[in-house]
Amino acid sequence: MRYKGSCHCGKVTFEVKGDVAAGAIACNCSICSRKGALLIAVPRNDLSLLSPETDLQKYTFNKHAIAHRFCRTCGMHPFAEDTAERLERLAYVNIRCLHGIDIAKVPVVEFDGRVACRFAIKAAA
Numbered sequence: 465m466r467y468k469g470s471c472h473c474g475k476v477t478f479e480v481k482g483d484v485a486a487g488a489i490a491c492n493c494s495i496c497s498r499k500g501a502l503l504i505a506v507p508r509n510d511l512s513l514l515s516p517e518t519d520l521q522k523y524t525f526n527k528h529a530i531a532h533r534f535c536r537t538c539g540m541h542p543f544a545e546d547t548a549e550r551l552e553r554l555a556y557v558n559i560r561c562l563h564g565i566d567i568a569k570v571p572v573v574e575f576d577g578r579v580a581c582r583f584a585i586k587a588a589a
């Protein structure tokens with residue numbers, strides 16, 4: 465499936481290839497729990513920005529492995545992306561920003577990102 469998505473004000477627009485019917489991730493890490501985003505992970509190349517990169521701001525924390533992208537104007541956070549430019553680079557798309565999908569029908573998979581982050585911190589120490 466190909467979905468179109470946008471931030472709230474409409475300055476950031478994008479297209480993504482993916483399948484929300486397979487389920488979306490609800491992560492409990494420190495940033496996801498605050499955003500309340502439901503995510504699908506896709507190869508970064510399957511996400512195409514249709515608006516200028518300059519309309520997006522970037523936030524990173526901890527190991528700076530993921531860039532959390534948000535609109536400079538409205539603050540909405542349509543996706544995040546791996547910072548490393550490797551072959552298997554992923555994007556994490558907030559399906560709440562996609563057009564024409566019924567969120568209530570998307571199966572939600574809980575992901576324990578708090579534990580995953582603790583492991584990452586221990587591994588880095």
Ligand SMILES: [Zn+2]
Binds near residue numbers: 471473475537538539
């Ligand atoms: Zn916006």
